[in-house]
Amino acid sequence: MTGLTYLDLSTNQLSGTIPDQAFGNMTAFEYLDLGHNILEGEIPIFIWGVSTLHTLRLDSNRLQGRLSEASFPQLKQLEELDLSRNSFQGELSEALFSNLSELQYLDLSFNSLSLNIHDSDWIPPFRLAYILLGSCKLGRQFPKWLQTQKNYSALDISNSGISDSIPNWFWDLSKRFTYMNLSHNQMTGEVGNVSLEVQPFSVIDLSSNQLEGPVPTFMFKMVEANLSRNRFSKLNLLCNITGHAPLEYLDVSNNELSGELPDCWWHFEELVFLLLTNNNLSGNIPNSIGLLTMLQTLQLSSNNFVGELPSALRNCTRLQFMDFEGNKLSGSVLTWMGENLHGLSIVSLRSNSFTGSIPWNMCHLACLKILDLSLNDISGGIPACLGTFTSMRSWDTDHCRPLYSRSLETKRGRGEYISNTYEAKLQLQWKGKLMEFEKILENNLGGQIPSSLTVIDRLSTLDLSNNNLSRKIPTSTQLQSFANTSYVGNPELCGPPLPNKCPGDQEAVPEQTASVTTTEDADGILSQGFYISMAIGFAIAFWGVSGTLIFNKSSVGIKMSKLLRKITN
Numbered sequence: 240m241t242g243l244t245y246l247d248l249s250t251n252q253l254s255g256t257i258p259d260q261a262f263g264n265m266t267a268f269e270y271l272d273l274g275h276n277i278l279e280g281e282i283p284i285f286i287w288g289v290s291t292l293h294t295l296r297l298d299s300n301r302l303q304g305r306l307s308e309a310s311f312p313q314l315k316q317l318e319e320l321d322l323s324r325n326s327f328q329g330e331l332s333e334a335l336f337s338n339l340s341e342l343q344y345l346d347l348s349f350n351s352l353s354l355n356i357h358d359s360d361w362i363p364p365f366r367l368a369y370i371l372l373g374s375c376k377l378g379r380q381f382p383k384w385l386q387t388q389k390n391y392s393a394l395d396i397s398n399s400g401i402s403d404s405i406p407n408w409f410w411d412l413s414k415r416f417t418y419m420n421l422s423h424n425q426m427t428g429e430v431g432n433v434s435l436e437v438q439p440f441s442v443i444d445l446s447s448n449q450l451e452g453p454v455p456t457f458m459f460k461m462v463e464a465n466l467s468r469n470r471f472s473k474l475n476l477l478c479n480i481t482g483h484a485p486l487e488y489l490d491v492s493n494n495e496l497s498g499e500l501p502d503c504w505w506h507f508e509e510l511v512f513l514l515l516t517n518n519n520l521s522g523n524i525p526n527s528i529g530l531l532t533m534l535q536t537l538q539l540s541s542n543n544f545v546g547e548l549p550s551a552l553r554n555c556t557r558l559q560f561m562d563f564e565g566n567k568l569s570g571s572v573l574t575w576m577g578e579n580l581h582g583l584s585i586v587s588l589r590s591n592s593f594t595g596s597i598p599w600n601m602c603h604l605a606c607l608k609i610l611d612l613s614l615n616d617i618s619g620g621i622p623a624c625l626g627t628f629t630s631m632r633s634w635d636t637d638h639c640r641p642l643y644s645r646s647l648e649t650k651r652g653r654g655e656y657i658s659n660t661y662e663a664k665l666q667l668q669w670k671g672k673l674m675e676f677e678k679i680l681e682n683n684l685g686g687q688i689p690s691s692l693t694v695i696d697r698l699s700t701l702d703l704s705n706n707n708l709s710r711k712i713p714t715s716t717q718l719q720s721f722a723n724t725s726y727v728g729n730p731e732l733c734g735p736p737l738p739n740k741c742p743g744d745q746e747a748v749p750e751q752t753a754s755v756t757t758t759e760d761a762d763g764i765l766s767q768g769f770y771i772s773m774a775i776g777f778a779i780a781f782w783g784v785s786g787t788l789i790f791n792k793s794s795v796g797i798k799m800s801k802l803l804r805k806i807t808n
Contacts, residue, residue, distance in 0.1 A: 247272040249296065256280035265289075272296040274321065279303070287313060294319040298346065305329040306352065312338050319344040323371065327352055333361045333384075340364040348373035348395060354382075362387050373397045373420065381406055381426075393418040397444070404428035405450075422446040422465070430455050432476065445469065446490070454491060456480065459507075463488040467514070470495050478503040485509055492516040492538065499523070500544075505530045516562070517541040526551045533557060540564040540587065553579040564589040564611070571595030572617060577603040590614040597622055621688060621708075688713055688732075704728045711741045 243265050253276040262268075268289045274296040281304035282297065290313045303326040311317070315338050327350040336342070342365040353376040361384050370391055377399040385394075386406075391413050402425035410433040422444045429452030430445070442463040450466075453473035458464045462485050471494040484506045492514045499522035500515070510531050521543040528537070529551020537555070540562045547570035548563070558580050568591040576583065577600030586604075589611045596619025597612070687710040688703065705728030712718055712726060712734040723736045733741040 245270045250275040270294045274298040296321040299324040321346040323348045344369040346371035369393045371395045395420040398423040420444040465490045468493045477501045480506045488512045490514040512536045514538045529554045536560040538562045560585045562587045574598040577601040585609040587611040
């Protein structure tokens with residue numbers, strides 16, 4: 240097999256080291272792919288001596304060792320090098336790449352490598368189409384050598400230790416990129432509103448930096464734009480878009496956006512995810528958001544929106560996740576939620592000023608898993624039909640669409656696609672359990688808890704505290720499993736797990752029967768009863784104090800609003 244030129248053993252379960260004796264005589268290799276296996280150890284020396292290699296893929300294994308300048312001098316014909324997702328170490332300098340003039344594809348991401356360019360005016364011998372250096376340490380300054388790499392398709396320098404501003408020349412490098420990831424650095428300054436042409440399916444990720452200023456117009460021409468956890472201040476350039484925009488995913492959460500939300504969302508008919516949580520946006524929620532008929536996730540929590548929810552939202556019939564927590568919204572809990580948005584799985588209206596009663600047609604939301612209406616001014620009774628939330632019943636078939644079923648596929652590397660499938664399976668971990676909860680505490684709800692709630696057996700959290708509920712808590716394994724803190728603050732509510740019993744629940748006192756006892760027997764009975772009473776009294780006193788502390792601690796610890804905010808992070 241000394242004449243073997245092409246060998247592809249990728250995506251198997253191969254383990255152990257790469258044997259020298261198996262490949263040592265095969266010096267005619269042009270293509271070698273051992274990626275996506277469980278191979279260990281160092282790269283054999285013979286590989287570095289195969290001068291005919293043009294493709295070397297060893298990615299996604301458990302390989303280790305140090306890469307040095309002596310590794311690559313013979314690989315003059317190498318066009319593609321992929322060593323990503325291993326445990327390689329070492330500091331790489333420009334000398335390592337001096338003979339790689341044919342290189343087009345370079346992926347060293349997700350190792351423990353550093354790229355230390357000593358010559359600030361270094362001009363690489365190659366022109367790369369794919370530059371994938373995620374988690375490689377590139378130094379504090381923005382890599383100047385990138386200025387020579389024009390017309391790349393994919394660039395990943397995320398988590399690379401850069402704490403510099405993005406130079407203006409950077410945005411003029413490539414007019415045809417499909418993937419750009421600069422996230423998880425400390426990049427500063429504004430992103431200029433450059434006239435950047437983008438390709439279909441373009442993705443940009445600038446999240447977790449310190450970028451500021453208005454969000455530039457070209458961001459809205461992407462298919463996916465993740466700008467979260469920065470200091471962007473304005474969305475006003477949104478309305479500069481003309482014609483149809485392909486944007487499907489926009490995340491500008493955890494920034495410093497202020498002012499009113501622009502009312503020109505008719506350009507974004509493909510938008511599936513709109514995440515603007517934790518900003519300083521104010522004013523009314525614009526009606527044009529109701530034109531986003533593909534929208535599945537709308538997160539506007541932790542802002543300063545006022546007024547009522549726009550009725551045009553009833554047109555967003557694909558909505559599954561709707562979060563308006565922590566605003567200043569008012570008006571009644573709208574009936575069209577139950578009439579039009581049948582796919583809703585998560586609804587949070589927590590901490591606003593909503594009034595009125597819970598409309599009965601909310602019970603049409605058969606896929607509902609999380610309902611949080613707490614900290615509002617809602618009154619009236621709890622609709623008896625809440626037990627029809629079939630997704631909270633373990634015996635019901637899973638007929639609801641999975642959350643975040645939309646998949647965005649972007650070409651990151653040659654033959655490799657990044658699939659950003661936003662699947663929130665509601666794995667909200669609370670003590671290791673799947674959290675499916677109903678929270679309507681601190682309103683003005685009255686009446687009794689409907690018995691239909693007894694058929695819901697998948698609730699991990701229920702909080703009806705601080706309302707005006709009355710009468711007996713319906714009996715079920717689920718409702719009695721919650722701590723009494725879920726029901727406190729309802730003076731007329733009774734029954735387990737609350738300590739106060741309902742009328743008629745007292746145990747019947749057994750009739751006394753005449754008996755004749757001797758003095759010795761009486762003393763024995765008195766002595767036994769005394770010790771039993773003393774033990775019971777001690778237990779009641781102990782748990783009366785300790786139990787209060789435990790429940791108080793529990794009630795302080797349970798902050799459900801934090802759980803919802805973690806979905807976007």
